[in-house]
Amino acid sequence: MNGSGRITAQSRLWSRLVQIAFLAALLLLWFLATNVWGVSRILLPRPANVWDQLLNVLGSGAFIPDLRVTLGELVAAFAISMSLGVSLGYAISRSQYLIRVFEPLLAAIYAIPIILFLPLYVMSFGLGPNSKIALGATISFFPIVLSTIAGFGHVDRTLQTAARSMGASDLQMFRHVLLPAALPVVLAGLRMGFTVALLSVIASETIASFAGLGHRIVDLAENMDTARMFAYIVFVIAIVAFLNAVVSKLEGRARWR
Amino acid sequence: MAVSGATRVAAAPAASALSDRLIRHPGIARLGVVVLLFIVWELAARFYLDHDFISPPSVVLMSLGKLLATPGVPSALWLTLYEIAIAFVLAVIVGAAVGLAVGLNRFANQSFMPIVLLLYGIPQITILPIFVLLFGIGAAAKIAFGVSHGMFPIMIAVAAGVQKIEPVLITSARSMGASRWQLLRYVVFPHMIPSFFTGMRLGMSGVLLGVLLAELYVSTAGIGYFTSIFTENLDPTKLIGLVSMLAAIAIALNEIVRRAELHYARWRD
Numbered sequence: 001m002n003g004s005g006r007i008t009a010q011s012r013l014w015s016r017l018v019q020i021a022f023l024a025a026l027l028l029l030w031f032l033a034t035n036v037w038g039v040s041r042i043l044l045p046r047p048a049n050v051w052d053q054l055l056n057v058l059g060s061g062a063f064i065p066d067l068r069v070t071l072g073e074l075v076a077a078f079a080i081s082m083s084l085g086v087s088l089g090y091a092i093s094r095s096q097y098l099i100r101v102f103e104p105l106l107a108a109i110y111a112i113p114i115i116l117f118l119p120l121y122v123m124s125f126g127l128g129p130n131s132k133i134a135l136g137a138t139i140s141f142f143p144i145v146l147s148t149i150a151g152f153g154h155v156d157r158t159l160q161t162a163a164r165s166m167g168a169s170d171l172q173m174f175r176h177v178l179l180p181a182a183l184p185v186v187l188a189g190l191r192m193g194f195t196v197a198l199l200s201v202i203a204s205e206t207i208a209s210f211a212g213l214g215h216r217i218v219d220l221a222e223n224m225d226t227a228r229m230f231a232y233i234v235f236v237i238a239i240v241a242f243l244n245a246v247v248s249k250l251e252g253r254a255r256w257r
Numbered sequence: 258m259a260v261s262g263a264t265r266v267a268a269a270p271a272a273s274a275l276s277d278r279l280i281r282h283p284g285i286a287r288l289g290v291v292v293l294l295f296i297v298w299e300l301a302a303r304f305y306l307d308h309d310f311i312s313p314p315s316v317v318l319m320s321l322g323k324l325l326a327t328p329g330v331p332s333a334l335w336l337t338l339y340e341i342a343i344a345f346v347l348a349v350i351v352g353a354a355v356g357l358a359v360g361l362n363r364f365a366n367q368s369f370m371p372i373v374l375l376l377y378g379i380p381q382i383t384i385l386p387i388f389v390l391l392f393g394i395g396a397a398a399k400i401a402f403g404v405s406h407g408m409f410p411i412m413i414a415v416a417a418g419v420q421k422i423e424p425v426l427i428t429s430a431r432s433m434g435a436s437r438w439q440l441l442r443y444v445v446f447p448h449m450i451p452s453f454f455t456g457m458r459l460g461m462s463g464v465l466l467g468v469l470l471a472e473l474y475v476s477t478a479g480i481g482y483f484t485s486i487f488t489e490n491l492d493p494t495k496l497i498g499l500v501s502m503l504a505a506i507a508i509a510l511n512e513i514v515r516r517a518e519l520h521y522a523r524w525r526d
Contacts, residue, residue: 011364011367012367014364014368015364015367015368018368018369019368019369019371019372022368022369022372023372042390043390043391097280097283097286100283101283101286101287101290102287102290104287105287105290105291108508111462111508111511112504112507112508112511113462113465113466113469113470113507115466115469115470115473116469116473116500116503116504116507117500117504118473119473119484119485119487119488119496119500120493120496120497120500122488123310123488123491123493123496124310124311198380199380199382202380202382202383203382203470206382206383206385206386206474207470207473207474207481208473208485214382214383217383217386218386220386221386221387221389221390226390229386229387233383233384233387236380236383237379237380237383240380240383241378
């Protein structure tokens, strides 16, 4: 028991070392490719230049206008998909028949890469934030509505019957039976919807727009300013990771209550 | 218009018999919902909305022939299909190879799975411009972007599938003197089939997303060229037609891998 425990701890340490070595090897390869082997700087900037640019972007606050655009679009898109997804999902979940009519339909649409319809959204809503909000709301609507249906629609029958037979009112049913049972599933759907909305907003900025973080990366790529582009990519990846971590934390905390 | 005629006929039978059938067959009601959505779209586009921005579905359908006669459109569609096919094959090969290598060895799994998950978590859309800088605006960039989207779910599913094989099976095969190859061939591969097909389904949706994102992003060639031209010319009929054809391709490919998964995932039961 004790011995095997020590072996796992030891092998875990070795795994960490392998991981660090792997990432360090990648960095070294990047350094060698740009500083020694002379790979074109337009294709691959030097690590030091990227670092300088990153400090410059962060220090000068140059990222603020783009970040504000992207976050604004994200908040609007998520607000729309959350309110529509949760309310429609709840309405559908109240009837097993409606679930059987709508759930397969929504799941089928969710399987299509909806980003395909971006050109239609751009045509109707223009190149500005509205098309990004509409697309982000559309794409994130599906995980939210599907998980709301799954959460509220599949609450244990015996629990519901038991509560009813003990004379629970509709409100009490909702508060003490349906909501606690459904909440974890719905929250997981909301978290997924948030991530999907964020990625869709950035994707539509990348494909067609004139503002936002996605647009900034494309703009720098077109100007062959690759060092700054890499810096922005690092920044955006960090922002996405940060927002996802915040949302996961919120989900965990809400689930505890 | 043919569509609304058909529903009028369907609405004719006695109401009670109809609602009876609807309740027993949710599929019919589902079809009804879809038809209703198309009717709403048709009427709204015909009478209320601006013709510069949206076309009724009947017009889109009738103009598909004209769309396919537009020089370059059929070849752009074929090229996209070709990119998806190549990207899918490559994603499956890379995903299965890495998934096996990482899954078969516990230490490798413990060391490299976190790195795979870390890379999978990166929002790849941010590095799309790098793909285009490296591979140009042709098929290579789109295939590469499709592979990078599709391979991770396959890796993860294959590695998880290998890990789930009961150790008893491997130990007993070994004790009966199975060689390494025999172990793979007769124990690991057969037991991996369900998770392999799950991985292929997830990989296909990744490949579709990657290839289509790259196709839309590059506006000087392929699908992206036509979507931007049709948008600029305010030609919603052709734009909706083109996008719908791509959606149909995506639905068909998803359906093929989903059926395959349903078929092969049942293997063990």
